Each structure stands twice: as C-alpha cells, then as structure tokens.
Amino acid sequence: MGKREKINVITLGCSKNLVDSEHLMAQLDEAGYEIVTDSNSTDAKIVVVNTCGFIGDAKEEAIQTILECAEAKAEGRIEKLFVMGCLSERYADELREEIPEVDDYFGARSLREVVEALQADYRPELETDRLLTTPDHYAYLKIGEGCNWHCAYCAIPIIRGNHRSVPMEKVLEEAEGLVAVGVKEIIVIAQDTTYYGKDLYGERKLAELLRRLCAIEGVEWVRLHYAYPTDFPQDVVEVLRDEPKMCKYLDIPLQHIADRQLSAMRRRISKGQTEELIERLRREIPDIALRTTMLVGFPGESDEDFEELCEFVQRVRFERLGAFAYSEEEGTPSALTMEDDVPQEVKEARVERLMKIQRRISLALNAERVGRTMRVIIDSREGDYWIGRSQYDSPEVDEEILITSPKELALGQMVNVRITDCEEYDLYGEVVEL
DSSP states (O other), X not given: OXXXXXXXXXXXXXXXXXXXXXXXXXXXXXXXOEEEESOXXXXXXXXXXXXXXXXXXXXXXXXXXXXXXXXXXXXXXXXXXXXXXXXXXXXXXXXXXXXXXXXXXOOTTOHHHHHHHTTXXXXXXXXXXXXXXXXXXXXXXXXXXXXXXXXXXXXXXXXXXXXXXXXXXXHHHHHHHHHHTTOOEEEEEOSOGGGTTHHHHSSOOHHHHHHHHHTSTTOOXXXXXXXXXXXXXXXXXXXXXXXXXXXXXXXXXXXXXXXHXXXXXXXXXXXXXXXXXXXXXXXXXXXXEEEEEEXXXXXXXXXXXXXXXXXXXXXXXXXXXXXXXXXXXXXXXXXXXXXXXXXXXXXXXXXXXXXXXXXXXXXXXXXXXXXXXXXXXXEEEETTEEEEEOTTOOTTTSOEEEEEOSSXXXXXXXXXXXEEEEOSSEEEEEEXXX
C-alpha cells in the first residue's frame, strides 16, 4: 500500500462496541492502514463511526457524531465516511435518507463487510486478534452476542438478535493473545454472561470458562460484568468464592424490586428470589462488591413501587449503583403495549432521589475501608496522584483510589495501598510495603 493511509475509528457506546472496534482495527492494521481512534484533530481522510442505538441519549450522540463527520466530508476534510454498529443496524434506511453524505451504513454484525468496503481482505485467522484502545494492562473480553431474555424495555434482541456464545476455544485463544501483549485484568462481558454456552453446549458453561481463564499464566484478575439475576448459576457463585484470581465483584443489573414492576418489565424474577440471591452471594462471598443498575419511571411505576425500591436500596446497601430513567424504545414490548405514563420530571426526580440515597451509602461504605490495606492496580497518573483500582472497582464506571507513593510506579503495576481517607466516590491511599 506504500505510505500507510490513516483511518480514524470513532467508538460510541458500551464496552461491547469497543471490542467490536478493536477487532475491526486489527483487521485494518494487518491490511496496512494506520489506525487512529476517537480523534477530532486527525488528518485521516477515512472515518468509521461505530454507533450505539440502545437508548435515546446514545442515539442522539451517535447522530450528532455522524452529522459532524458528514459536515467535515462536505468541507473536504475527510474523503470517506462509513457508519456501523447498533444505530445503523436498526435505522439504516432512515439514516441513508437523512444523511446521504455517508458512503455506506453497516449493521452491528457486519465486520467483514466493513473491512471489504475499505478495500481490504477480511482475514478469518485474525478473528481473535485485537488492537487495544484500553490501557495495556486491562481489556474487555466479549463472550457472546445478543440476548434471549426479551425484557419489555430492551431493544438489544431487536438490534443484536438472540444469544450466541463465542466458542470456548476462541474465547481462550483471544484471552491468551491479550495476556501475551501485557493484559493483566480480563473483564468478561456479554449482554448476559450467565447464559454463556447454553446455545452451543446445551448447558451454561460460564463457570468452566471462568476457571479456564483464571488458569492462564499471566492473568492477575478476572472480572465479571452483566450477569442476569434470573436463575443465577450456583457454580458461578462457587467460582467467585473459590478462585483467587476472580475479583470479588459482580455487575448484576436488577432494574427494580417491586414485584409489579418486575412482572411488567418481564424480568422473570420476583422480589423474594432477588433478595435470596443477594443473601446467598453475600453469605458465600462476604467481601463481594455488588454493582447494580435501577430503572425508574417504567410505565405504571407508582409512588408505592418507587418507595419500595428506595427502601430496598437503603436496606441492601449496594457497593455500586447507577439509576436511569426509562425512555421508550420503538419496537420493544413496552413501547408497543404500554403508555409511557410517568412524567419526565417525575422520572428525573426519582433518579436524583435514588442517587442521593446511594451517595450516602457509598460514603459510609468507603469510610469502613479507611485503614484497610488493599491490592491495587495502577491505571494512570494525574497531577500528584497515581490513580488505581482495587478488585472491587471496574474501570470507567466505578471508584478510583488516589495514591501517593515515595517511589515511581508503573502503569499496570500491582501495589499494596493503605486507605487513608475517602469521599463519596473516591478513596485516598498510600503505598505500603508488606
């Protein structure tokens, strides 16, 4: 190809999208392109935007990004513009009509087509290769696509289809490749990680996969995200409890606790079953950090439903919690059959109240960690502080530890840190020798 032509890959949305972009970039890098990522000031003449189309705010961000790139193309600053991912999977025809400046639109499962549109040969032997955009010491590992649960509010099955597991040997090959380039922390993701293997092997195989990931030499931490609570596998509880490399951390989106809401959301779990699961997790893994998300303002959510949710959050004291207001997504069961009857200002007030409760809980739980020494991985340097995380925190979404050290540290280094102070969502500490 002579001089390497630049491609700017812009990734929007979740970590699952990020993995898709990293696979794409590995193919393009092998084809001879120079890759830059998420750059607004690049001289790259080719831009690929990987979009999110999950909720209203994400769709607005994606459309705004596409429009900005289309304007840059009209002004001659870029020559080729391609759009892929969830938004174009769902709205390709509408987008072609509204933003014709884009050279082509591709769906969320069209990696080969994107590569070929860029006049490169798709290389099947590179399917487990990645060009990492995260810091070198951690990476996301996607073990499946789509979802079989079909919750009433969720567009993922419409966009990504039913659950499809990545074969275990491919997952392990990809993980080994990540470790070979310096990754120490593997963050396991899918729309529902607990469903892993059911489609390929006739039974859930997440526990076996986690054990095999922990067995890879060079892996320090394995972290589990996006675990659906319904029928949560007991063997996964045992892996979290028994495997030293498993972070004592679980991202388990619950969405609500009132039975009326859980039923309307089609969550296939009751309040009693949810509380039993939390009790089991904390009994068997006493030091576990539970991260969850709550959805407020779903159609029909009464004041009583919301008060029940607030009482539950106050009583259970989740280590990490995010709250989101319901937004109607066309084509979903709730959009087709329910009236979006909770006023927007009520939704927003409920989000704020729930997060106010959580801020108090977070501060209290953080205060309990003051004086404790924890193993921490160093992510970055900001001013006078090294920024790190313990096993109880995932990158980007959870707390950070601001660390002082008399010695120079390295990114990705594991150090022992004594916690000296805290805020609502951050800890302070100092490196100690053990």
